[in-house]
Amino acid sequence: MSFTASLGSAGSSAVLHLAGRLTDADVRTLRTLVDQAVGTAPRRLLVDAHDLESLAPAGVRCLAFAQQHLAPGTEMVIEGASPDLHEALARAGLTRSMTVVTTTTTASAAA
Template sequence: MTFTATSEIIDDVAKITLAGELDAATAPVLKVEVEKAAAQKVKRLVLLVHDLEYMASAGLRVLLFSKQKMGVDVDIYVVGAQEFILETLEKTGFAQSLILVDKYDE
């Protein structure tokens, strides 16, 4: 499946919807969207990943980049992650730096 990352920024919240497979070839697409959000100095980054089918280590690197780029005051939500993505985030310890939820309530 083709990877897509679409974003919208409303006030101080950036939402990025991810679908497909996030791997080394597609991670730069997500990185560009994160950089756009960081440039707007948002206070919250919401990653809607219901349709994300796969995440390789390159995807984890972009999440780490996101945390570093946004700063410690920005909350990063991962919404609707499939079980294998949650397991990857937990095994790497990165889940502790994120807010993992099934649904996002503004």
């Protein structure tokens, strides 16, 4: 599935929805949305990764950029992270500075 992304808001939160496979060619799109999200000075940045299949290393760097440029005290949450995404964020040291909520697949959900 090709990469798609959208930015919205909910109250004082910016919500970035990511779907598909983010390749290096797609990073410019992600960076543009990250810049827009940071520019709104949200109290919380929620990255909805439920539909994200894969994330290139440059995409992880974009998320790190977002976290670094948010105002002090702003919470960043990655919701719906696959185990692979969680591992990539952990390797980058980002799980110490943001909340990462992983998805789990159970036998009943897979059936």
